[in-house]
Amino acid sequence: MSSLRINISKLSEGHHHYSLSAEASEIGLDERFQKSVAVEADLEKTNRQMLLQAEARAAGEFVCDRCLDQFRMDVTSRHSIVYIQGAEPPDDLAEFEEVQYLPLDSNMIDLGEDVRQFLILSLPLKMLCREDCAGLCPVCGTNRNKSSCSCAMDEGDPRWAALKRFLEN
Ligand SMILES: [Zn+2]
Ligand SMILES: [Zn+2]
Numbered sequence: 001m002s003s004l005r006i007n008i009s010k011l012s013e014g015h016h017h018y019s020l021s022a023e024a025s026e027i028g029l030d031e032r033f034q035k036s037v038a039v040e041a042d043l044e045k046t047n048r049q050m051l052l053q054a055e056a057r058a059a060g061e062f063v064c065d066r067c068l069d070q071f072r073m074d075v076t077s078r079h080s081i082v083y084i085q086g087a088e089p090p091d092d093l094a095e096f097e098e099v100q101y102l103p104l105d106s107n108m109i110d111l112g113e114d115v116r117q118f119l120i121l122s123l124p125l126k127m128l129c130r131e132d133c134a135g136l137c138p139v140c141g142t143n144r145n146k147s148s149c150s151c152a153m154d155e156g157d158p159r160w161a162a163l164k165r166f167l168e169n
Contacts (some may be wrong), residue, residue, distance in 0.1 A: 002112030027112040033060040064129035071129035077118035104148035
């Protein structure tokens with residue numbers, strides 16, 4: 001059980017809100033992530049079914065794919081899960097992202113693993129310190145966000161253009 005858990009043993013029907021937090025390492029996030037993860041969760045309970053809508057906020061130090069510098073980035077994820085206690089799945093659940101079944105006698109739900117997965121999924125495929133990161137000079141390796149170099153870069157030369165395209169991919 002992580003700190004991101006909700007006690008459902010005596011939960012009344014209706015809406016419930018939870019503000020939870022956990023250590024990033026506790027829920028299995030790698031060392032790029034900074035200390036804490038905050039989760040705002042809404043739980044709507046009906047007879048034997050609970051709809052969870054959760055928003056997780058974390059931050060981390062990541063390495064830019066283009067200039068290789070470290071940069072800080074906030075990471076936010078949202079997910080919905082329907083928890084069903086001991087029942088057969090109703091037909092109308094297709095619209096939800098995920099359905100999880102709980103034993104009838106369970107009194108806790110643990111959001112830790114789902115929050116970890118959805119935070120990882122919300123990381124961009126291409127990590128950039130900023131949208132217009134100028135990257136490294138392909139000749140001398142200077143970080144062009146920080147200084148310019150004297151390498152001759154004739155932008156009109158098709159060989160440079162091809163190299164530039166390659167490096168920007
Ligand atoms: Zn960069
Ligand atoms: Zn250079």
